[in-house]
Amino acid sequence: MNLPPDTHPWPAAWRRLTARTPAAAGLALLAALLGALVLAAALLGDATRDPLPRALDAARISLSFAFLAGLLGAGIGLAWGLLAAALGGTAGRRLVETARGLAALPLVLAVPLAGGLSGHDKAMLLPAAALAAAPAVALATQAALRGLMRAEFLTAARASGATGREVLLHHLLPNAALPLLAAGWSALPRALAAEGFSGALGLGLPGGRAGLGTAIGAAVARGDAAGLLAPALLLGLTLWALGAVGDGLRAEADR
Amino acid sequence: MSGGGLPGDAARAGAVLELRGLSLHDGERFYVEKASLRLEAGEVLAVTGDPGAGKSLLLRALAGLTPAGLRREGHARVSGRAALAVANPALAPELPLEHQFAELLSATAGLDPEAARVRAAAALDRMGAPSPAKLLDLPPRALTDALRWRAALALAMAGGPALLLADAPGAALDPTVRAELLARLAGWAREAGVALLLAGRPEDGVDGPADRVLALERGRLGPPAPAPAVAHAAQHPSGPPVLSARDLSVAFPLGDGRVLTAVEGVSFGVARGETLALLGETGSGKAVLARALARLAPVSGGRVTWMAQDLARAGDEMRRDIQLLFPHPAAALDPLMTVGAQLTQLLKRLRPDIPAGRRPAQIGRALERAGLPAATGGRYPGALTPEEAARAGLARALVTEPRLLIGDEPAGTLSGAAREAFLARLLRLQEEEGVSLVLATQDAGTGLRVAHRALVLAGGRVVEAADAAVLADGARHPYSRALVAAARGERPGLLPGEAQGRQEAGCPVRARCPSARGACAEAMPPLEEVAPGHWVACHGPEPGQI
Numbered sequence: 092m093n094l095p096p097d098t099h100p101w102p103a104a105w106r107r108l109t110a111r112t113p114a115a116a117g118l119a120l121l122a123a124l125l126g127a128l129v130l131a132a133a134l135l136g137d138a139t140r141d142p143l144p145r146a147l148d149a150a151r152i153s154l155s156f157a158f159l160a161g162l163l164g165a166g167i168g169l170a171w172g173l174l175a176a177a178l179g180g181t182a183g184r185r186l187v188e189t190a191r192g193l194a195a196l197p198l199v200l201a202v203p204l205a206g207g208l209s210g211h212d213k214a215m216l217l218p219a220a221a222l223a224a225a226p227a228v229a230l231a232t233q234a235a236l237r238g239l240m241r242a243e244f245l246t247a248a249r250a251s252g253a254t255g256r257e258v259l260l261h262h263l264l265p266n267a268a269l270p271l272l273a274a275g276w277s278a279l280p281r282a283l284a285a286e287g288f289s290g291a292l293g294l295g296l297p298g299g300r301a302g303l304g305t306a307i308g309a310a311v312a313r314g315d316a317a318g319l320l321a322p323a324l325l326l327g328l329t330l331w332a333l334g335a336v337g338d339g340l341r342a343e344a345d346r
Numbered sequence: 347m348s349g350g351g352l353p354g355d356a357a358r359a360g361a362v363l364e365l366r367g368l369s370l371h372d373g374e375r376f377y378v379e380k381a382s383l384r385l386e387a388g389e390v391l392a393v394t395g396d397p398g399a400g401k402s403l404l405l406r407a408l409a410g411l412t413p414a415g416l417r418r419e420g421h422a423r424v425s426g427r428a429a430l431a432v433a434n435p436a437l438a439p440e441l442p443l444e445h446q447f448a449e450l451l452s453a454t455a456g457l458d459p460e461a462a463r464v465r466a467a468a469a470l471d472r473m474g475a476p477s478p479a480k481l482l483d484l485p486p487r488a489l490t491d492a493l494r495w496r497a498a499l500a501l502a503m504a505g506g507p508a509l510l511l512a513d514a515p516g517a518a519l520d521p522t523v524r525a526e527l528l529a530r531l532a533g534w535a536r537e538a539g540v541a542l543l544l545a546g547r548p549e550d551g552v553d554g555p556a557d558r559v560l561a562l563e564r565g566r567l568g569p570p571a572p573a574p575a576v577a578h579a580a581q582h583p584s585g586p587p588v589l590s591a592r593d594l595s596v597a598f599p600l601g602d603g604r605v606l607t608a609v610e611g612v613s614f615g616v617a618r619g620e621t622l623a624l625l626g627e628t629g630s631g632k633a634v635l636a637r638a639l640a641r642l643a644p645v646s647g648g649r650v651t652w653m654a655q656d657l658a659r660a661g662d663e664m665r666r667d668i669q670l671l672f673p674h675p676a677a678a679l680d681p682l683m684t685v686g687a688q689l690t691q692l693l694k695r696l697r698p699d700i701p702a703g704r705r706p707a708q709i710g711r712a713l714e715r716a717g718l719p720a721a722t723g724g725r726y727p728g729a730l731t732p733e734e735a736a737r738a739g740l741a742r743a744l745v746t747e748p749r750l751l752i753g754d755e756p757a758g759t760l761s762g763a764a765r766e767a768f769l770a771r772l773l774r775l776q777e778e779e780g781v782s783l784v785l786a787t788q789d790a791g792t793g794l795r796v797a798h799r800a801l802v803l804a805g806g807r808v809v810e811a812a813d814a815a816v817l818a819d820g821a822r823h824p825y826s827r828a829l830v831a832a833a834r835g836e837r838p839g840l841l842p843g844e845a846q847g848r849q850e851a852g853c854p855v856r857a858r859c860p861s862a863r864g865a866c867a868e869a870m871p872p873l874e875e876v877a878p879g880h881w882v883a884c885h886g887p888e889p890g891q892i
Contacts, residue, residue: 096729100682103728180601243677247742250640250670252662252695261691265682 104269104343114339117332124150124329146306146321150329153290153302156217157283163221164282165275168228172274175229176236183233190229198223202285206294216289216296224281228274235270235344239263273340280333287326303329362387362508362541363408363428367420370403370412377403380420381567383560385509387539390532392556394548394570396762399562401545405430405511408543426508427454431498431515437486443470443497444482447504454505469500474530474842492516492523492844499531507540514546520627520788521551523844525832528555547761549789554835577770579621579814580777582798587615588653588782589639589750595647596631596638596806605646608634609806612648614799616750616782621773623793623800623814624786625829631806632786633673636754639784640670652750666696669748671756675739679727685713685738686723689745696746709745716741717771733764740772751776753785757792769796790826791833794818802826805854807870812880822882825855853885861886 098106109115131147175186205219206212239245240263248258289295290304291311301309303326310319363385370378377400385391395401403413409430412418430436437446444459447466451457457465463482470478473496486494495516502510515531516524528544532555535542544552545562553559561570596609609631616622624632637643639650641657650657652664672678680688689709693700700708710720716737722730730738736759743751756772757765773796776783787793794800794814802810802823810823821827828838840858853859856866865871865885873881 096725097684098726098729100726100728243672243674244680246642247670247672247678248680250642250665251692252665253691262680266680 101269104346108339108343111339111342113335117335117339120328120332121336124154124325124332128154142318142321145318146303146325149301149303149306149322150325152296153283153286153304153326154329156220156286156296156302157279160217160220160282160286161224161279163217164224164278165228167221167225168278169232169271169275171225171229172232172234172236175233176240187230187233190226190233193226194230198226199281199285199288203289203292203294206289216286220282220285220289221278223285224278227281228278231274231277232271235274236267239267239270242266269340270344273337273344276333276337276340280330280337283326283333284330287330361385362425363543364423365408365421368404368407368422369419370400370407370416371419372416376565377416378407378562378567379565381562383567385541385543387508387541388536389558390535390542390544390556392552392559393543393545393562393567394550394553394559395545395562396547396764400565401562402432402513404562404567405432405513405543405545408509409511424509427505428509428511429502429505429507431502431510431512437494437498437501439487440485442483442485443501447482447501450501450505465504466500469504470496472503472530472534473497473500474526475500476842490844492519492527495519495527499527503531503534503538503540509541509543510535511543512545512552514550515544515552517546517550520844521790521832522627522828522838522840524551525554525835525838526840526842528552529837532556549761549765551832551835555837577766577773577796579773579796579798580619582813583617583619583780585617585619588618589616589784590651591615591639591648592650593648594635594638594645594650596634596643597646598644607646607806608643609638609803610647612801612803612806612808614801614808614811616784618749618782619776619780620799621776621783621785621797623797624784624803625788625790625793625800625826626803627788627829629805630788630803632788632803633754634806635803636752636784636786637670639750640668640752641665642670662696666746667748668750668752669743669746671739671743671751671753673755673758675756675759676727676730676732676735678739679730679735679742681727684724684726685730685741689713689723689742692742692745709741712741712745713738715744715775717767732759733768736760736768737771740768744775748781750782750784753783753787755787756785758787772796788829789833790817790829794830794833802829807854807883808873808881809853809855809883810881811873812877816877816880822876822880823855823884824859824861824886853883 109118128147128151131144132151171186171190175183201223202216202219205215209215245258245262248262286295286302287304290302291308293308295305296302303322306322307319307326361384365381365383368378368381369376381404393401406413407418408422408424409428411430444463444466448459448462451462451465466482467478470481475481475493475496486497489497499512499515516527528551532542544556546552559570560567592613594609594612595607597605597607599605612635614622624635626632634643638645645658652668657664679685686709689712690705693705693708709723713720713722718734718737718741722734722738727735736757757768760768769792775781785793785797794817797814800812800814800817801808802825804825810821810826817826818830821830824839828840832838839860841860843858851869852867853870856862859866863885871883871885873883876882
C-alpha cells in the first residue's frame with residue numbers, strides 16, 4: 092500500500108489494518124452486529140419469540156457483559172503489565188512469573204465456578220471474567236513495553252537531553268498506544284468466551300434474559316436445533332470477528 | 347581430519363553451470379535479464395549486488411526453486427546436483443543436526459545413519475566446527491549464528507553437490523569469522539572440484555576467496571563497475587586533544603552486587619578535526635565505549651574530558667557539542683514524529699539560543715548538509731529509505747552544530763555506492779567544519795581508510811593503537827592483522843572460533859590466536875610502545891615477530 096510520505100503513522104496503520112481481509116471482515120461483522128443489536132432493541136423490543144430476535148437480545152446481553160468484563164480485565168492486565176515493566180528487576184520478574192503461571196491455567200473455568208458458588212451473582216461473574224482475561228493481557232503488555240523500552244529512539248531522545256518525563260510522555264506512551272490497544276483488545280474475546288462457556292453450563296448470567304451461552308445451553312437441553320443455530324452462530328462469528336481484529340492489531344503493533 | 351569421507355574428492359571436469367540469456371520476470375518487471383555465465387568445476391565465482399538486485403532470486407532459480415509467479419526464460423544447465431545454502435540457514439531449528447544430515451544423505455547418497463554421521467562429522471570438521479561429534483547431537487536452535495552457518499554449509503557440502511550456491515553466507519557474522527568461513531568453503535570447493543557460487547552485497551566479503559567476480563545490477567549480470575571513488579581521511583590534523591580519555595572503564599550493574607565490565611582501562615586523545623577509529627569484533631567493547639563518550643553508558647572508572655572539562659560533571663550544554671550517529675538510523679528516529687519535529691525538539695532542548703523563528707532555516711540547512719531536500723522534514727521515519735534514514739540521522743546530529751561526532755557503525759545499514767556516498771559526505775563535512783570524529787566499526791577496511799588513528803579493541807581492552815596507515819600496512823597484533831586481512835578478503839589467520847567478550851584474566855584473543863602461549867592465559871599483556879605512537883599488547887615472543 093503506497094501512502095503519501097507525510098501520512099501520520101496512525102492513519103497509515105488504520106489503512107493497513109482495514110486492508111487486511113480478516114481484520115476488515117471482522118470490523119465489518121462487529122459493526123453489522125452492533126447495528127443489528129441497536130435496531131433489534133429499538134424495533135422489536137423483547138416481545139418477539141422468534142429465534143433470531145431472541146438470539147440478538149442474548150447477543151446484546153453477552154456483548155455488554157463481555158465489554159464490561161473485558162474493559163475491567165484489560166485495565167487490570169494493562170496496570171499489571173505496566174507495573175511489571177516499570178519495576179523491572181526481581182519484583183518485575185515476579186509479577187511476570189505470576190501472570191505466566193495464571194495464564195497457563197484454564198482460567199475460563201473460574202467463571203462458571205464463580206457463577207455456581209455465588210448463585211449467578213453478576214457482581215461475582217463480572218470480576219471473575221475480568222480476572223480470567225487479565226494475566227494474558229499483562230503478559231502481552233509487559234512484553235510490548237519491554238521491547239519498546241529498549242527502542243533506539245528512546246536512547247536517541249535521552250542523548251538529546253530529554254528528561255525522563257519527556258521520554259515517557261513524548262516518546263514512550265504515544266508509541267505504546269497501539270501495542271497496548273492490541274494487548275487490551277485480547278480481553279474482549281476472552282471475556283465473551285468465558286461468559287458463553289459459563290452460560291452454556293447453566294452457570295451464567297442470572298434472570299430471564301439470558302446471554303448467548305445460556306441460550307445455547309437451553310437450546311441443547313431442549314433438543315431445539317433451530318433455537319441453537321442463531322445463538323451459536325452469533326457467538327462463533329463474534330468471537331471470530333474479535334479475534335480477527337485482535338490479530339490485525341497485533342500485526343500492526345509488531346511492525 | 348581433512349575432509350576425508352566427503353564426496354567429490356576426485357576433481358570433476360568441465361562446465362558445471364552454464365547460463366545463456368537467462369531471464370526471470372513476472373511479466374511486468376525483469377529481476378534478472380539475459381544473464382550468461384559459465385562456471386567450471388572447482389571454480390569459485392562471486393556475484394555481488396545491492397539489496398534487491400535479484401541475487402537471491404537467481405540462486406533460487408538455479409537451484410530449481412523459482413518462486414511462484416516468476417517466469418524463467420533462456421537457457422540454464424546444471425550438470426549434477428545443485429545445493430543451496432541460504433541467508434537464513436534452512437535448518438529445522440529443533441531437530442538435532444544428526445537427523446538432518448541423515449535425512450539428506452539417505453535421500454541423496456543412500457547412506458545409512460552410521461555412514462551419514464561419519465560424513466557429517468567430516469563436513470563439519472572441514473567447516474571448522476569444534477567437536478563435530480558433539481555438535482551433531484544438538485539442534486540448530488542451540489547453536490550460535492556462526493555455528494549455524496558452519497552446519498548449514500557442511501550440510502550442503504555433505505550431499506556431494508556438483509554446484510553449491512551460497513546466498514550471503516555469513517553476511518551477519520563478524521568479518522574475521524566470515525572470511526575464515528568463506529576461505530574454508532572455497533578451499534573445499536577447489537579441492538573437491540565443486541563449482542561454488544557465492545552471492546552477497548559488495549561489503550559481504552564474498553569476493554575475497556573468489557576466482558572471478560560478477561556484479562548483478564538492475565537485473566544485469568556483468569563485470570563489476572569500476573569501484574566508486576572511496577572516501578579517505580584528510581591530512582592528519584595536529585594539535586592538543588579536545589577529547590581525552592584516561593583509564594576509562596565502563597561497567598553495567600547486573601544486580602546482586604555483580605557487574606559486567608565491558609570496557610577497561612582505555613586511554614586515548616582526539617584532536618580537533620581528527621578521526622579516531624574504534625575497531626574490533628562483536629563484544630570487543632567498541633560500541634559501548636562510543637556510547638560512554640556520548641554519556642549513554644555508565645563510566646565506572648577513569649576520566650573523560652571534553653575541552654578540558656570533565657564529561658561526567660558536565661551539564662546538558664555539552665550535549666550540543668557531542669552528537670551520536672546510531673547504527674540503525676531508522677530505529678533511532680521516533681516513528682510517530684516527523685523528521686522535522688524531531689530536529690525541532692532537539693533544537694529546543696540543546697540550542698535554546700536559536701529563536702523559534704530561525705529553527706526552520708537551521709533544520710533546512712542541516713538536512714541540506716546531510717544531502718536531503720528540505721521537504722524531508724515533513725516525512726515520517728517509516729517512509730524513509732535506508733539511505734534517507736542514515737542521512738536524516740546525520741542531519742539530526744548536525745543540527746546543533748556539534749564539534750564532536752561519535753559514529754557507531756553509522757553506515758552499517760547501507761550498501762555499495764550509497765555507503766561510500768554517505769561516508770564521503772561525512773568526511774567532507776568533518777573536513778569543512780573541523781569536527782572531530784570517533785567511529786566505531788567492525789569493518790577495519792573502512793575504519794582505517796577514513797580515520798587518522800585507530801584503537802583495536804578485544805574483550806573491552808585495547809590490544810593495539812597506532813596511526814591508521816601504520817595499522818593498515820603493519821599491524822602487529824595477530825587480532826589486528828586478522829581484522830585487516832578479513833577486510834581485504836584474505837584468510838584472517840586466526841583459529842576457528844567466534845568473537846569473545848571480556849575475559850576475567852588473560853588475553854581475550856588467546857583461544858583463537860595461533861601464537862598463544864601459557865602466559866596469554868594468565869594475564870592481559872600491558873600495552874607497550876613498539877614504535878613511536880604504535881602500541882601493542884601481546885605476550886608474543888616479540889611484538890611484531892608473533
